[in-house]
Amino acid sequence: MNLNEQMGKKYDRSNFFLEQNHTLDNETNIKEYDLSNSYFRYFKAIKPTRPFQITKYDANRPDRVSREAYGIMDYWWIILKFNNISDVFYEFQEGDIIEIPDVQDIKDFLKVVQKQMSRDSRDAEHELTKKNNRSSRV
Numbered sequence: 001m002n003l004n005e006q007m008g009k010k011y012d013r014s015n016f017f018l019e020q021n022h023t024l025d026n027e028t029n030i031k032e033y034d035l036s037n038s039y040f041r042y043f044k045a046i047k048p049t050r051p052f053q054i055t056k057y058d059a060n061r062p063d064r065v066s067r068e069a070y071g072i073m074d075y076w077w078i079i080l081k082f083n084n085i086s087d088v089f090y091e092f093q094e095g096d097i098i099e100i101p102d103v104q105d106i107k108d109f110l111k112v113v114q115k116q117m118s119r120d121s122r123d124a125e126h127e128l129t130k131k132n133n134r135s136s137r138v
Contacts, residue, residue: 062092063076065079
């Protein structure tokens with residue numbers, strides 16, 4: 001896997017949704033993302049944000065705004081989530097003014113999320129082990 005693929009996987013927004021594994025028929029393992037319980041609740045804007053007016057060039061393209069604001073496209077989904085934008089075709093238009101969070105707040109958020117994801121993964125594994133132990137006793 002090349003560096004671009006690794007970075008794409010690392011910052012894929014689905015990596016920041018709570019992940020749960022479900023086993024069906026003791027064989028099939030299904031991975032499910034809980035989209036209503038996003039890790040974004042851990043985001044804290046401590047440093048001042050800055051306004052950004054979307055240009056004709058940037059309309060419908062949060063990846064371009066991310067590149068312009070941070071030098072990389074990876075934080076496009078954070079910009080959208082921070083501004084409560086769910087539809088770039090209607091809510092990310094030329095002339096709209098959005099807030100750009102400070103890059104340090106984003107980096108701090110990513111560190112917190114990685115720690116929390118690790119805890120959640122350990123908790124899920126522990127629960128699965130307990131469940132499997134209970135079912136094997138029956």
